[in-house]
Structures are given as C-alpha cells and as structure tokens.
Amino acid sequence: MTKRIEFLRITENKRINKDLFTLELSGSERIPEMKPGQFVQAKIEGSPGTFLRRPFSVHDVNYPQNTFKLLISIAGRGTEALSKLVNGDLLNLIYPLGNFFTLPKKGQRILLVGGGCGIAPLLFLAKYLKSNDFIPDILLGFRNKERIIEYDEYSEAGKVFLTTEDGSRGTKGIVTEHPVLSSEGYDVIYCCGPESMMKAVVKYCRQNRIECEVSLENLMGCGIGACLCCVVETVKGNLCTCVDGPVFNINDLKW
Amino acid sequence: MVKLDFSIGDLHFKNPVLTASGTFGYGSEFDDFLDVSRLGGIIVKGTTLEPREGNAYPRMAETPSGMLNSVGLQNKGIDYFEKNIYPVLSKYNTNVIVNINGSYIDDYVALAERISRLEKIPAIELNVSCPNVKKGGMAFGTDIGTLREVTSAVRAVCSKKLIVKLSPNVTNIVDLARVVEEEGADSVSLINTLLGMAVDVNRMKPSLSTITGGLSGPAIRPVAIRMVWQVAQAVNIPVIGIGGIMTAGDALEFFLAGASAIQVGTASFIDPLASVSILEGIEDYLNNKGFSDIREIVGYINKSH
Numbered sequence A: 001m002t003k004r005i006e007f008l009r010i011t012e013n014k015r016i017n018k019d020l021f022t023l024e025l026s027g028s029e030r031i032p033e034m035k036p037g038q039f040v041q042a043k044i045e046g047s048p049g050t051f052l053r054r055p056f057s058v059h060d061v062n063y064p065q066n067t068f069k070l071l072i073s074i075a076g077r078g079t080e081a082l083s084k085l086v087n088g089d090l091l092n093l094i095y096p097l098g099n100f101f102t103l104p105k106k107g108q109r110i111l112l113v114g115g116g117c118g119i120a121p122l123l124f125l126a127k128y129l130k131s132n133d134f135i136p137d138i139l140l141g142f143r144n145k146e147r148i149i150e151y152d153e154y155s156e157a158g159k160v161f162l163t164t165e166d167g168s169r170g171t172k173g174i175v176t177e178h179p180v181l182s183s184e185g186y187d188v189i190y191c192c193g194p195e196s197m198m199k200a201v202v203k204y205c206r207q208n209r210i211e212c213e214v215s216l217e218n219l220m221g222c223g224i225g226a227c228l229c230c231v232v233e234t235v236k237g238n239l240c241t242c243v244d245g246p247v248f249n250i251n252d253l254k255w
Numbered sequence B: 001m002v003k004l005d006f007s008i009g010d011l012h013f014k015n016p017v018l019t020a021s022g023t024f025g026y027g028s029e030f031d032d033f034l035d036v037s038r039l040g041g042i043i044v045k046g047t048t049l050e051p052r053e054g055n056a057y058p059r060m061a062e063t064p065s066g067m068l069n070s071v072g073l074q075n076k077g078i079d080y081f082e083k084n085i086y087p088v089l090s091k092y093n094t095n096v097i098v099n100i101n102g103s104y105i106d107d108y109v110a111l112a113e114r115i116s117r118l119e120k121i122p123a124i125e126l127n128v129s130c131p132n133v134k135k136g137g138m139a140f141g142t143d144i145g146t147l148r149e150v151t152s153a154v155r156a157v158c159s160k161k162l163i164v165k166l167s168p169n170v171t172n173i174v175d176l177a178r179v180v181e182e183e184g185a186d187s188v189s190l191i192n193t194l195l196g197m198a199v200d201v202n203r204m205k206p207s208l209s210t211i212t213g214g215l216s217g218p219a220i221r222p223v224a225i226r227m228v229w230q231v232a233q234a235v236n237i238p239v240i241g242i243g244g245i246m247t248a249g250d251a252l253e254f255f256l257a258g259a260s261a262i263q264v265g266t267a268s269f270i271d272p273l274a275s276v277s278i279l280e281g282i283e284d285y286l287n288n289k290g291f292s293d294i295r296e297i298v299g300y301i302n303k304s305h
Helices: A077-083 A116-131 A152-157 A180-184 A195-207 B077-089 B105-116 B144-157 B173-182 B218-234 B248-257 B274-289
Strands: A004-015 A020-027 A039-042 A054-062 A067-073 A090-097 A110-115 A137-142 A159-164 A188-192 A211-215 A231-234 A237-240 A247-249 B006-008 B011-013 B017-019 B041-047 B060-063 B066-069 B095-100 B123-127 B161-165 B187-190 B194-197 B212-216 B239-242 B261-264
Touching: A020 A090, A054 A077, A054 A090, A054 A116, A067 A077, A067 A116, A110 A116, A110 A180, A110 A195, A116 A137, A116 A152, A116 A188, A116 A195, A137 A152, A137 A180, A152 A159, A188 A195, A195 A211, B017 B274, B041 B077, B041 B123, B060 B212, B066 B218, B077 B105, B095 B105, B105 B123, B105 B144, B123 B144, B144 B161, B144 B173, B173 B187, B173 B218, B187 B218, B212 B218, B218 B239, B218 B248, B239 B248, B248 B261, B248 B274, B261 B274
Parallel strands: A110 A137, A110 A188, A137 A159, A188 A211, B017 B041, B017 B261, B041 B095, B095 B123, B123 B161, B161 B187, B187 B239, B239 B261
Antiparallel strands: A004 A020, A004 A090, A020 A067, A039 A054, A039 A090, A054 A067, A211 A247, A231 A237, B006 B011, B060 B066, B066 B212, B194 B212
C-alpha cells in the first residue's frame, strides 16, 4: 500500500466523553484503501510544544462518502489542540501506515477485546470482519460508566459485552474476568487497549492456547521505519511498531 | 539555472542537500514520498561490524523544539548490509554514503576496508560522535588523541572519500576538526546530537531507558551554526552542516556561515518531503537574490562585501 502525505478536511469533530473525541476526515482525492489496525501520523498545528506527529488508529472508514474517522484521547497538549479543530479545518496526515489484523480462518470463534481509547481500531475491525462474513463477539472494558463510549455501532457488527472496573455498568472487573471468555471457547482474540490490559489478555491467551493479535501503541518518531524509536522486543529482535506492527501476533512478542 | 553542485575532492554531488544518518533509513522508507535520486546524497543508517539490537525501549522523548533519542545504532551489521541492502541502494542515482561505527579502532578499520570494496559507495562517514553506545561512539570523537588515532587508521585503509562526523559535546570543536584534517579526512560533518536528558514526571523516571540520549531538532540549530562557522574558518576541507534544519531558510544559515553542504535530519521524521522542499527553497532563494552559483554564498557572512 502506497503511503501518502496530504491534507484532509475535518467534516465532524464529535465529543464522546470527557477524554475522547472523534474526528471525521474527508479527502479531496479518493481516500486510499485501508485495513483495520493501520494508522495515520497527524501533524499538530497550534501547539508550540508539540514537535513530532502523533499516531492514531483508523477508527472507521466510509468509502462511499470518502471519509474516515479517528478516535482520539486527550492525553496532552498535542491531542488537546486536535480536539479544538472545527469543520473545514485541514489536518496533514501521513497514511495509511503499518500492518493490519489478519483475518481468522473460516469457522473460528472470534472475540475482540478493547479498553479505553484502545478500542479505536476495533470498530473498523468489527465492521471489516462482518463484511467478510465473520460475526465477532466484542468485549469492551472501561474504568467506570463515565468513561464508556457509545457502542451501538459495535453492536451492529457483533454481540457486545461490557466490563467496568467499579461495576457501575456491565460486569464488574477487568476484561479477563468476564465470564464470556471461558464460556464461549474462542479460537481467536484481537486486542487493543492499555498495556496492562493487553498483557493480561496475552497471558490468558497463552494459558488457554488461543490465537491472539494485539495492536501496540509505542511512542513513535517518524511512523515510517526511519527513526527506529518505537521498537518492541520480539523473537525476531527489536522490531518497529510502525512498520512491522502495530499489530503483532503474541507468539512473536517477548511479553 | 543556478549551479547547486559541490565537490569533496574529485567526488561530485549534484546538489548540497544530503540526508543525515539515522534519519533516512536506507532511502527506501521514503520512496513513496519523493524521488531520492533528486538529493545530493544520502547517508544511510549507522553500520557496525556485528548486528546490533540497540537500546531498550523507550528510546525517544519529545522535547521543546526537538527530540532525544537513544536508539543505540540498531542495525543488522556489515554482512547483511553487503548482501541485502547494498544491491538495493544502487538503484539510486545519487551518492550513497555509509556511516560507520565501532567499539574499537580495529572495528572502524575493518568496516572501512569492507566499504572500500563496494564500488557504488563513494564515501564513508566516520561516526565518532554517537552518544548512545556504551563502548566507543562519542569517546572516539571527544578525545583529541583517540580521534587522531582512529582517523589516521581509517584513512590508511579507506580508498573512498572520508568524512568525519564531529561531536558537539566538546570544549573546542575547532581543535578536533583540525586534527581530522591533518590526518587526511576529506571533509567534516557537524554536528551530531548534543548529549541531553529528560525526566518523565508522571512515571518519576528518566524518559529514556539509557537515562541520557542525543538531542536533535531545531533546539540545537544555533549551537550547530556557531560550530560550523568556527570550523569553516579553521579548516580547508568542505564542511557539511547538520543540526535542526527544518526549512530552506535554516539550511541557508549554514551556507552563509561557511557550510559547503548540509544534511537534513530530524525534519524528515515530521515531513518526509523536507529534504526536497529544502532543496527547492535554496534554489528559489539564490534565484531571487540573483546568485548563479551556491558557492557565492558559502561563508558569505565572513567576507567583506
């Protein structure tokens, strides 16, 4: 897939909750084909302290409308500047970057596990799986009910299960404590979320011999494999999260 | 047509915009964005005798107008380079220069011998200024005696043009540049990164796994320009300016201060097209100012007009 550098126009900036918002972007040219797990590197204007681009997973793609969405968590001044963009503003992106989740085999039972802002690539993945005749279950974990994001769209692609750490909605606890994990006997788990959550899921998958891919969000410099800053330790040595990932099969990770 | 070419001895460069080692991969990372052959040259990722995994993550931290890195020369070693990377590099119609690194002088010598046998590599950049490796690296470039020894040893076996990349982490860079010239280097490039450090206040730990790292980006540019200005007046070999060049204007500061060429580094991370934009901007500037040859502005501020 050829990478591009271009300006996209903001067509919607929607606040999800205190920390999260989505940006919908529209291309003046036809947007390229993208796959779930891939990401963009956004140039941040209006934040003098922000020097490098910021990576964001592709959250949702609408080819007929020539738009796609990013789900962004306000984590610092750079993302705060992005949260202030309004319709018509331009955002410079390098995209599409990185590898993508691999499709399961026919007949495999699939679970998507996401937490916090890490659910970003999972909506795109859920829809992509559905369009390829797979019906995934989707397990979403949040700290409390204030942090939950609306998941109606996820429900269209598969059955959604919910956990909150304080039990204010859904099942109380963390994702790996949800009973659906053991009752359904999944063959494949796709996971993206905070590192602690992903590590718990990886441990669960290893113990139960479940195939698993995780999407990592290491600190990145360039996003195109030039700076070698975003490496993760794997059985093949240090690999760049930006070009060899962000999606890794857990058999390759030294976690 | 403005003349943009420059030479190191009899090695000709079509223009003076090169890309800095460690910031441009092996060129192919940028193929989707620009025609690498438009550049005067590329200095590929630092290469060592043996493969190196580099330092542990985290190896990067964003800082005001720049970044710290402690990649630690991650590369697959010279054997892999010769077999798998070198054949691909020859597709570029530009000067491909290899940056070499070692823990011992013998490593540098062995690497220089190997690279000297590669027909399509016209020059070596001797990296005696990497701040991110435990052994060697910057140690070679901050001590005059060691710098003399390594430069002399490499010169003896290097049949290619020899560029020595200088460290800014010294008291007087001019002394080091003079030594390098005396020992037969064909050019000096400066500056490598400045030794720096940042602390992650939330985690209450150093931001980098190695604690200290190399600072690059616009934050270091004034230091780089000062050093280029000093060195250019002290040596008779071409000086290649490096340090926080983001725009053509930044690059022109280096030329006016005495650089014969420049390397674009960290800018390529943020704008993969930076090197080509800078090249075009330099040409526009010369046209607008009525110069016909970039040589007319090299060291311009040091001459009486």
